[in-house]
Amino acid sequence: SQQGEEDPQALSIQEGENATMNCSYKTSINNLQWYRQNSGRGLVHLILIRSNEREKHSGRLRVTLDTSKKSSSLLITASRAADTASYFCATGHSTLTFGKGTMLLVSP
Amino acid sequence: SQTIHQWPATLVQPVGSPLSLECTVEGTSNPNLYWYRQAAGRGLQLLFYSVGIGQISSEVPQNLSASRPQDRQFILSSKKLLLSDSGFYLCACEPRGARGFYNSPLHFGNGTRLTVT
Numbered sequence: 001s002q003q004g005e006e007d008p009q010a011l012s013i014q015e016g017e018n019a020t021m022n023c024s025y026k027t028s029i030n031n032l033q034w035y036r037q038n039s040g041r042g043l044v045h046l047i048l049i050r051s052n053e054r055e056k057h058s059g060r061l062r063v064t065l066d067t068s069k070k071s072s073s074l075l076i077t078a079s080r081a082a083d084t085a086s087y088f089c090a091t092g093h094s095t096l097t098f099g100k101g102t103m104l105l106v107s108p
Numbered sequence: 109s110q111t112i113h114q115w116p117a118t119l120v121q122p123v124g125s126p127l128s129l130e131c132t133v134e135g136t137s138n139p140n141l142y143w144y145r146q147a148a149g150r151g152l153q154l155l156f157y158s159v160g161i162g163q164i165s166s167e168v169p170q171n172l173s174a175s176r177p178q179d180r181q182f183i184l185s186s187k188k189l190l191l192s193d194s195g196f197y198l199c200a201c202e203p204r205g206a207r208g209f210y211n212s213p214l215h216f217g218n219g220t221r222l223t224v225t
Contacts, residue, residue, distance in 0.1 A: 040196075040221070042200075042216030042217050042218045043152075043200075043214070043216045045213035045214065045215070048213055088151065088152070095142070095154055095157055095167070096154075096214060097154070098151045098152040100149075100150055101151060
């Protein structure tokens, strides 16, 4: 399976700082997706980046993809306490496989 | 846009008891449906997926089964729960025909937290 693996497992920052999370995967992909999960809730889709794209933006989110290194990063700029959540990357050709996630804590 | 309803939100069941979790979808027709399980502090494990009524694919051999009696209804069941069945169960959907070359984003319900005692 093409399992993404996020790094770091946990990240603690102050409001206003930027947060960077990384994802590595094992085999070729068609696209890579990032999701967010608030504690005790379902996942929410954030952004999808296709294999022929290198960078994508959505509001304060910036995702990069390096297929040669089989890695992706999610950058959240000017973080807010409300960004506190777990973030997952997911890949797959037919069904999505999720990593274990990065738990982000943003302190006021 | 799709809305996914899961119930109950929490459930405590004794070992050996049966289980039935229901997921219904609004706002789309002929969706692909998925059941994932999330253990504490871990990622999501795909359990079952369905591309149509009565069509179920199992990803992991286990004590669970799934059924899709209607287009927008997906049910997860067990005849006898084990302690290891505890976890957070999530139902998800994506537009029909999305599987394959380009995956579409999944829409998730808010999950059912199952504790087997």
